Amino acid sequence: xxxxxxxxxxxxxxxxxxxxxxxxxxxxxxxxxxxxxxxxxxxxxxxxxxxxxxxxxxxxxxxxxxxxxxxxxxxxxxxxxxxxxxxxxxxxxxxxxxxxxxxxxxxxxxxxxxxxxxx
Amino acid sequence: xxxxxxxxxxxxxxxxxxxxxxxxxxxxxxxxxxxxxxxxxxxxxxxxxxxxxxxxxxxxxxxxxxxxxxxxxxxxxxxxxxxxxxxxxxxxxxxxxxxxxxxxxxxxxxxxxxxx
Numbered sequence: 001x002x003x004x005x006x007x008x009x010x011x012x013x014x015x016x017x018x019x020x021x022x023x024x025x026x027x028x029x030x031x032x033x034x035x036x037x038x039x040x041x042x043x044x045x046x047x048x049x050x051x052x053x054x055x056x057x058x059x060x061x062x063x064x065x066x067x068x069x070x071x072x073x074x075x076x077x078x079x080x081x082x083x084x085x086x087x088x089x090x091x092x093x094x095x096x097x098x099x100x101x102x103x104x105x106x107x108x109x110x111x112x113x114x115x116x117x118x119x
Numbered sequence: 120x121x122x123x124x125x126x127x128x129x130x131x132x133x134x135x136x137x138x139x140x141x142x143x144x145x146x147x148x149x150x151x152x153x154x155x156x157x158x159x160x161x162x163x164x165x166x167x168x169x170x171x172x173x174x175x176x177x178x179x180x181x182x183x184x185x186x187x188x189x190x191x192x193x194x195x196x197x198x199x200x201x202x203x204x205x206x207x208x209x210x211x212x213x214x215x216x217x218x219x220x221x222x223x224x225x226x227x228x229x230x231x232x233x234x235x
Contacts, residue, residue: 033221045210045226052221091162095221105221106152106175109162 002027004094006110013082014118021077021113023092029053034068034075035093035107045091051075082117089114121145123227125211131233137199140230143192144213152224153186153196154210162210168194169216180205201234208232 003026013019025034036048049059051068059066063080079086092110124143132138144151152167166176168188176186183202188194198205208231212224 035223037226043208044228045212047223047225050221050223106164106167107221107224111161 002032002094002096002108004092004108004110006090006092006113008113009111010114010116012116012118015083016081017117018078018080019082019115019117021079021090021092021115023075023077023110025073025075025092025094027094027096029096031096033095035095036066036075036077037091037093037109038088039091039112040085040088048077079115082115084117084119087115087117123211123213123225125209125227125230127230128228129231129233131235132201133235134202135200136234137197138201138205138232138234140196140198140209140211140232142194142196142211142227144194144211145215145225146192148213148215148225149191150214150216150224151188151194152212152214153194154212154226155207156210156229157207165196165209198232201232203234206232206234 005024007022032053034051038046038048049066056068065078067076089112091112093107095107096105123145126141150169153165154162155165156162163178165178166186167174171188184198186196208229210226210229212226214222214224
């Protein structure tokens with residue numbers, strides 16, 4: 001069975017601090033995809049990144065970076081020089097990639113981690 | 120391009136009433152998902168469709184919940200009769216699935232349901 005664990009439930013930092021959000025996953029498949037979503041106080045869920053299991057290269061997008069390590073089944077997310085606008089709940093998610101009637105597999109979400117960035 | 124559209128955005132109803140939530144996925148997407156989010160249970164998948172066909176409804180709480188997707192551009196989630204414990208934010212999401220590839224899901228703004 002698939003499982004995503006976000007051990008941290010809530011983190012509070014001061015603006016300009018770096019913060020890392022942990023994500024550990026479990027799956028039996030060799031082909032799978034990992035995702036991060038952001039849910040700001042306004043409530044919508046915003047897609048941040050998708051990574052497949054064959055690509056372990058770290059990715060950087062502005063102040064955001066992601067560290068994917070298959071050896072530890074982790075897909076951690078780091079925000080550098082955090083800003084107040086980064087305050088949100090962040091979700092890590094996992095999807096297997098087996099074909100199912102030509103369509104999608106479901107996403108398994110972690111419980112989410114609430115990040116508060118104080119000025 | 121328009122994103123996933125959900126209506127209504129807010130719904131307040133009395134216990135026992137029927138509630139219908141609506142979703143229009145992104146044009147061209149062939150998979151649609153219904154989620155429920157509460158403080159206690161987090162984000163739960165209720166049901167999802169591929170090419171308008173229900174694939175997994177194991178997350179539907181009970182027989183009071185039903186979902187349909189009559190065509191590629193419209194889906195409904197119905198609760199009949201509604202109960203206070205159904206109060207939650209209901210999200211619809213869609214994606215453009217390909218064989219053996221998982222793509223990101225795009226979420227609608229959600230419907231906040233309050234059952235009194």
